[in-house]
Amino acid sequence: MSVQVLDRLSGGEVSVDPTAVAPARPDEELVARLRAGDAEAFGQIVRAWTPVMLHVARAFVSSHASAEETVQETWLALVKGLDTFEGRSSLRTWTFHVLANIARRQGVRESRTVSVAALDGTGGGPTVDGRRFRGSEDQWAGGWRAEAAPRAWGPEASVLSGEIRGLLATALEAVPARQRVVLELRDVAGLDAEEVCGILDMTPVNQRVLLHRARAKVRQQLEDYYTGKNQEQP
Amino acid sequence: MSTADAHSHLPCQTVVELLTDYLEGALDPATCARVEHHLSLCPPCVTYLDQLRTTMELVGRLPADTLPPDALEELDAAFRGFHPPPAGP
Ligand SMILES: [Zn+2]
Numbered sequence: 610m611s612v613q614v615l616d617r618l619s620g621g622e623v624s625v626d627p628t629a630v631a632p633a634r635p636d637e638e639l640v641a642r643l644r645a646g647d648a649e650a651f652g653q654i655v656r657a658w659t660p661v662m663l664h665v666a667r668a669f670v671s672s673h674a675s676a677e678e679t680v681q682e683t684w685l686a687l688v689k690g691l692d693t694f695e696g697r698s699s700l701r702t703w704t705f706h707v708l709a710n711i712a713r714r715q716g717v718r719e720s721r722t723v724s725v726a727a728l729d730g731t732g733g734g735p736t737v738d739g740r741r742f743r744g745s746e747d748q749w750a751g752g753w754r755a756e757a758a759p760r761a762w763g764p765e766a767s768v769l770s771g772e773i774r775g776l777l778a779t780a781l782e783a784v785p786a787r788q789r790v791v792l793e794l795r796d797v798a799g800l801d802a803e804e805v806c807g808i809l810d811m812t813p814v815n816q817r818v819l820l821h822r823a824r825a826k827v828r829q830q831l832e833d834y835y836t837g838k839n840q841e842q843p
Numbered sequence: 844m845s846t847a848d849a850h851s852h853l854p855c856q857t858v859v860e861l862l863t864d865y866l867e868g869a870l871d872p873a874t875c876a877r878v879e880h881h882l883s884l885c886p887p888c889v890t891y892l893d894q895l896r897t898t899m900e901l902v903g904r905l906p907a908d909t910l911p912p913d914a915l916e917e918l919d920a921a922f923r924g925f926h927p928p929p930a931g932p
Contacts, residue, residue, distance in 0.1 A: 645926075646927050646929065648922055651922045651926075652919065655910075655915065655918060663909070677911070681914050684918050735860060736860060737860075739856070742854070750854060752856075759887055759890045761893070766897055767897065767900070777901060796898075797905055813869070817864055817867055817869060820863055824863060824898055825895075827898050828897075
């Protein structure tokens with residue numbers, strides 16, 4: 610894991626000096642602190658990792674409540690397993706493997722016929738409505754039709770109002786689960802592509818396809834919202 | 844007709860499907876150059892790209908989800924139970 614990721618995942622509360630330590634050291638130090646009963650260090654990793662863990666769990670189980678239970682169970686497994694942790698992978702990687710195992714088992718128990726993590730989700734047509742582009746008979750085939758081209762949303766679009774927060778939550782719920790999980794891990798939780806591929810066990814190409822499809826769908830919801838607003842005063 | 848160089852034509856409909864690959868630095872250099880050339884000439888596709896970035900930025904600012912307070916307290920208690928700090932003086 611890169612120092613940048615470690616830094617981000619630590620919520621900025623644990624300083625990692627990239628010049629001072631070899632990659633394995635911060636983890637050894639963390640494990641040592643935890644084994645020595647440093648509840649503050651434990652609180653820090655719980656705060657930093659839990660949001661990402663909830664997104665991952667949600668890829669396997671059927672409800673938010675179930676995702677919470679899965680994450681809770683994972684933390685308890687870490688607490689109990691800390692003394693036998695052998696350090697062959699980083700503590701974080703180990704924790705996410707435990708999480709994925711528990712979540713997978715829980716998903717089976719909930720008899721999700723097909724777990725989200727096993728779905729493909731990369732299929733489907735283009736991400737932008739084909740009617741917005743000029744047809745094949747046109748000299749500029751595949752170019753935006755003048756009346757359907759995207760229009761700038763204006764400065765208000767950079768404000769995350771309560772209304773936009775609600776719209777985004779609804780838009781994300783509507784995105785197929787596997788695409789949503791990738792978008793949540795990349796754009797909401799801020800993980801890098803390599804990590805997401807590792808956690809969800811997918812190829813970089815699939816990861817990008819799912820991410821693009823999810824982003825395009827959410828963008829479209831925002832466009833519908835902002836365009837609708839601008840048309841209210843003709 | 845131009846050959847498949849940096850200036851050969853990519854339609855907007857193709858460009859919009861390549862933008863995440865473009866942002867991820869995953870396009871081969873020739874395709875990347877064609878996308879950049881297209882963007883330099885096509886304001887609507889630049890707008891589309893800006894809107895994808897705005898989308899990423901907005902979802903990135905959604906509040907982080909965490910466990911309910913009682914679950915966090917339970918974890919803290921479990922940790923203290925299993926890993927008591929060394930006895931003080
Ligand atoms: Zn264009």
